[in-house]
Amino acid sequence: MDAVNRQARPTLVSIAQELGVSRQTVSNVLNNPSVVHPRTRERVDAAIKKAGYRPSAAGKALRTQRSMAIGLRLYRAVDGINGAVMDRFLHSLAEEAQRLGYQLTLLTADDAAGEVEKLETLYRSASIDLAVLTDTGMDDTRPARLRENQVPFVTFGRPWGRIATSDHCWVDVDGAAGTAAAASWLRELGHERIGFLGWPEGSGVGDDRRAGWWATVADLPGSAGLSVAVLDDHPSAGVEGATQLVARGATAIVCASDSLALGAIGHFRTVGRLGEAEVPVVGFDDTPVARATGLSSVHQPVEQAAVDLLELAFTVLDGKTPARPQRLLEPHLVQRRLQPFAR
């Protein structure tokens, strides 16, 4: 009753029969080669290659109780601009997982509750061994719920608001260090009235980035009070924010995102100050748009984050205790010369 012409797959048994050996020998050639005689090993290897045999993932998973898969929620692309960072992370994670023999299984959800529920379902059906959470927000409820349900997980992002009490593994990028580097650079350029354009308090990531700016400019009397918060992470909000900051006398601006920075640049474009670069703007995330625009920006090492995250995850999965289960990675500032849509 089965449908498509799915030809019989080679199996351990079929390979073994073909060679007149036991299937255990074939299995050993794959999983424990040192224990099998070189001559036999060669013969088996040749047969495996000839048949294009690959061990059945299902059979293996059933036996080993490991699916070799990682669950990750794919967020809806809100903003093609800042989404670029998550894009890079997704790609890095998929690549690193593949390198380690794991697969990345995507899921979609409307909210955190849906995400947790689906991750739990996947874990209970042994479809995934592990979950990766991203976009950790302030007082995120997901870690606690996954823990309750015994679903192993790691997070890309700190457990904001619960850092002291959380003991799960996480990797994050030190946003404060990034904005501090940006502000320092602007100071070196001679600016004393350096503004910050970000989001309202309470967002974890946003507060962190503001803190880095403030730590660097607090001793500059001119920079006090030059912090503006806008609601949306959107260029149009950046235009408004930059307008306010300039009105208050800012001569340079650190932004919490490239979206906002792009808007800020747009502001200066509109008022005709672009070429003069009288008000340097630094963005955050080093997105392709920043590269294209010549916008200086803080670059997050998401590739490293993916590698570290999986290292932590598999250490825990192996029952070992990882060194430094919480890791803060250093971003770096990419300095560029602003130019209209050039590379």
Next chain:
Amino acid sequence: MDAVNRQARPTLVSIAQELGVSRQTVSNVLNNPSVVHPRTRERVDAAIKKAGYRPSAAGKALRTQRSMAIGLRLYRAVDGINGAVMDRFLHSLAEEAQRLGYQLTLLTADDAAGEVEKLETLYRSASIDLAVLTDTGMDDTRPARLRENQVPFVTFGRPWGRIATSDHCWVDVDGAAGTAAAASWLRELGHERIGFLGWPEGSGVGDDRRAGWWATVADLPGSAGLSVAVLDDHPSAGVEGATQLVARGATAIVCASDSLALGAIGHFRTVGRLGEAEVPVVGFDDTPVARATGLSSVHQPVEQAAVDLLELAFTVLDGKTPARPQRLLEPHLVQRRLQPFAR
């Protein structure tokens, strides 16, 4: 020797024992409920719910010979701008797959050969039932190679250059119809010298989009020859192309992408014609940047594409012959008023 405290999962047997029924009964409740007594069914359902039991994906896959997974290559994010379309497609595909009880498994590769090889490996190990190809290029070699290796697949994108001889299932968006709609609109606005800004011949997608423009403006003497090709899909290339087109007398421009369109707008910004919108520009893909900028653009129905693609795929997988195995979806033009970084 196993590591983490993986508590014993409930199984058909454990649920059955707990209730004092046979495991077959439990299985029937899940797969063939009508055959079991309502009273028993209720008891079993309750126990299942209480235990949080989910059938093991591995056991099921082993028995049914179906992994319930789909393989898809995740391309490296080249350009945060146009990548947005693939982002939407990816999300839609993940969502629709999930709705149908399937999972989306990601893979990464450096090139087409690597992609095919990994897909083949995944299929041979019964990790996926099916592959989805995207970004089909001119004379794409992947379909033939997957076919040789008996890997079922569908493609998002036409088999450019081999449309007549290919019989696999595909879904694509009618790019020519999109640029035709854009050009028609510009004609309605009174323009007679409508330019096209795209890529060199031979790219399938690019040729298609150029063809739609040309079909619409061919009878306008003023528009002949107003086609410019640039090498990169990048705003900076758009600046150059737009400059050329305007020099040749174009009064309106249809672009092959939002990236190019953004550059074209940048050109007019630079020369100070933005507010006047003397040279309307239409982009392609309706990316978030287009929305943010107020750029008119051609919107691709990728959500529908994902739905259609999986419908075709599963029809074939079920051994049936799908109605219309090749489908061309209509895009639509989104008309916007250009404004500097506003919504």
Next chain:
DNA sequence: TTGTACGCGTTATCAA
């Protein structure tokens, strides 16, 4: 309506 038996492909254990 329920229970029994078998096989899906793999790996671990142990005997030869």
Next chain:
DNA sequence: TTGATAACGCGTACAA
């Protein structure tokens, strides 16, 4: 070094 046996969890034909 190699081979036989058991078990992982599930679905299904068949018998009760």
